[in-house]
Amino acid sequence: MGDASIYAKFEELSPFEIKDELIRLAQVDKAGKAYLNAGRGNPNWIATRAREAFFLLGQFALTESKRTFFDAEAGVAGMPPTSGCYDRLKTWTSRRKADPETPGADTLQAAVDFAIMKFGFDPDKFVNELTDSIIGDHYPVPDRSLVHNEAITHEYLMWAMCAGHRPTAKFDLYPVEGGTAAMCYIFKALKNARLLNPGDTIALVTPIFTPYLEMPHLEDYALKQIHISAEAEDRFQLTDDDLRPLEDKTVKALFIVNPGNPSAVAIDPDSMGRLVSFVRTKRPDLMILTDDVYGTFVPNFESVMGHLPYNTIGVYSFSKYFGCTGWRLGVVAVAQDNIFDKTIRAMPEATQKLMDARYKALTPKPRDIKFIDRVVADSRDVALNHTAGLSLPQQVMMSLFGLVEMMDENKLYQKACMAICEKRFQMLMDGMGIEFAARPYFDRYYGVIDYEYWARKYVGDEVTDWVKQNVHPLDIAFKLAEDHGIVVLNGSGFEAPNWSVRVSFANLPDESYSAIGRGIRSVARGYLQAYRAAKGQTAQP
Structure with missing residues (x-):
């Protein structure tokens, strides 16, 4: 048997x-x-309202494209114009609000107006970002994130990841192809920035999503691991004994999935306080990656990125909460003031020259490139940085998911x-x-x-x-x-x-x-x- x-x-x-x-x-x-x-x-439910708005927006964007020029016989149109597009959208949606066969008009207009009011967007510039992006007729510009999408997604993350403890820090965001791509890009960038080198030791809070256990062993990274076991007997929380191995400064980074996969338990306030105190008093140099995909299933969730923004790379995926694994929507968040940039700036001159050579095609001053922008460049092997970035229709879907969630005051x-x-x-x-x-x-x-x-x-x-x-x-x-x-x-x-x-x-x-x-x-x-x-x-x- x-x-x-x-x-x-x-x-x-x-x-x-x-x-x-x-x-x-x-x-x-x-x-x-x-x-x-x-x-x-993969969840067997989907969020409908943002999708209804998205698919209706695509129809409006086509009318905008045809406004520039349109060859009906050949099926060729221009690019959506900016001037007056907000008023045209308002007129267009108002005609469709009463039609049950075209749901989403109310949501689309409400989301646009909500964003303009909340973020102070220029109406025409915002609507043009939406229409031009959903058409997908340009490379992403800026390559890291569209300007309006970054503002929307930042605010959404402050709820999704930091509802229970919102930091004062401002984060730079890199929308990516789901949490999967976030992991791959971050591992690669940490290596290329010499923040993690072959033979270095990282700590993993276990149990943990298996790729975090498997990727460090690859010859690409060749990292050593120690496991910080958050056991069931401790309610999958971190104790003082759990954190003690991190006092060893040869442990360069701590990787956390919060809430856990598979434990499904989030870090509670006592454990969070214990971790924050430990990092601030004993390991202010510790790099942290926190993967918080399931945070939206815990009321008033608190991410490590909200408590220790200086030390932390945040990873979030829209996939599970909105039922959109097929959309491949994720985001990497790094505080504008962070340990990664500081550590890179303090590296020896010989190391700096190696990295200068890697990124010299991007700027006359490669040492000024922020870590988050190195993540972007490395995600396209630097040489293709000019075509980096998440596809624009995906970024529109991300914006609409975020806006509809923010408008849902009663959750x-x-x-x-x-x-x-x-x-x-x-x-x-x-x-x-x-x-x-x-x-x-x-x-x-x-x-x-x-x-x-x-x-x-x-x-x-x-x-x-x-x-x-x-x-x-x-x-x-x-x-x-x-x-x-x-x-x-x-x-x-x-x-x-x-x-x-x-x-x-x-x-x-x-x-x-x-x-x-x-x-x-x-x-x-x-x-x-x-x-x-x-x-x-x-x-x-």
């Missing part, structure tokens, strides 16, 4: 690669077996998303037949089901120890797939407990989670029955 040799070939694989084999097993036709893939983090959308995850979480708990009072700062987007913790509580140490000696930890995920058609990810791949699995509460219909709970309970019952058989005990009713 759970023979280790069966699973040996999977032990070094990412859980996202093991998932392919689990899907294959789960899809094998077997009587009474459904197929439920709870290994995906009805956020509450609805949270309610979806809460309901599914409770249905899984009911299916497992256990009671669990979720602690504050739990986002319920994912859940870590720790079999060992559960078994010690409900069936005792003797049974649990026997199972650990006789069953391979991956057996849980494989049994769920093969016997119940349920796909979950093994927690060990995230540096979560070996005997845990990660369940996504985002991507399946509500009723699926009762079945997943029953499946997990059935697998656990099977281990108990195997123990009793091995001990010659009669199964109890």
Whole structure:
């Protein structure tokens, strides 16, 4: 049962690669077996209002393009003009507000007027940025971020990432192709700026999203790791003992996913205060990367970037909250006053000359290039910096998501998303037949089901120890797939407990989670029955 040799070939694989084999097993036709893939983090809901405005804006932008010139026979038009475009948009949307067949007119006009009022935008310049960008007829200018989009997204981030603690710092933003691209670009830029060099040590707060564990090992970076284990016993929070290894100044950077993936728990005020005090008093030179994709699922979320802006690179993705993984919308945030620029300026002359040579084609004064702009340049291998930047239609979608969220003063959308995850979480708990009072700062987007913790509580140490000696930890995920058609990810791949699995509460219909709970309970019952058989005990009713 759970023979280790069966699973040996999977032990070094990412859980996202093991998932392919689990899907294959789960899809094998077997009587009474459904197929439920709870290994995906892709939500099965979408935000509609910003999308309605976006698609309607595209239609208006085409009328603007045709205003310059239009060859109807050839299907050729010009570029949207600036002068008078705000008034034309207002007239155009007013004609469509009463038409149920073209939803989005109210939202589009309200979002434009809201932005003009809140940010003091010039109406024609703002509307032209929207129309020209949604048409996509120019390279991004500025390449790092469109001017109006940066202002909107900055304000959105101050809510999404710093609702509970807004910093006074101003951040430079780089919109990118989702959190995935943000990670790739940041790793590359840290290396090219000589902020992290081969052989350097970084610390990861675990459990953590697996690419953060895997990328440092690549020959591109060759970084050493230490793991700061935020354990379930400590409510996945940072203790003084957890932070103590960071006193070693050979640890150059700290990487955090907050709220955790897969723990789904945000850093609470006590832990945040502990981390802030530690950095300010003992490690003011520590570089921090915080990946806060799930922060919008925690009320009044507080990011490390809000508390330690000088030290921190912030990463955010719109994907999960707005149901837009296919749009690839993310953003990198670096405070205008930051440790990265300071450290680069203090590097030895020989190192400075190496970097001068790298960036000399961009400016006569390459040493004046800010770190955030190095991230942009390195994302296009410097030579293609002139065509860098997130595509303009993507930046428009980002602006509209941000504006619609800011206009939602009662946070009805956020509450609805949270309610979806809460309901599914409770249905899984009911299916497992256990009671669990979720602690504050739990986002319920994912859940870590720790079999060992559960078994010690409900069936005792003797049974649990026997199972650990006789069953391979991956057996849980494989049994769920093969016997119940349920796909979950093994927690060990995230540096979560070996005997845990990660369940996504985002991507399946509500009723699926009762079945997943029953499946997990059935697998656990099977281990108990195997123990009793091995001990010659009669199964109890």
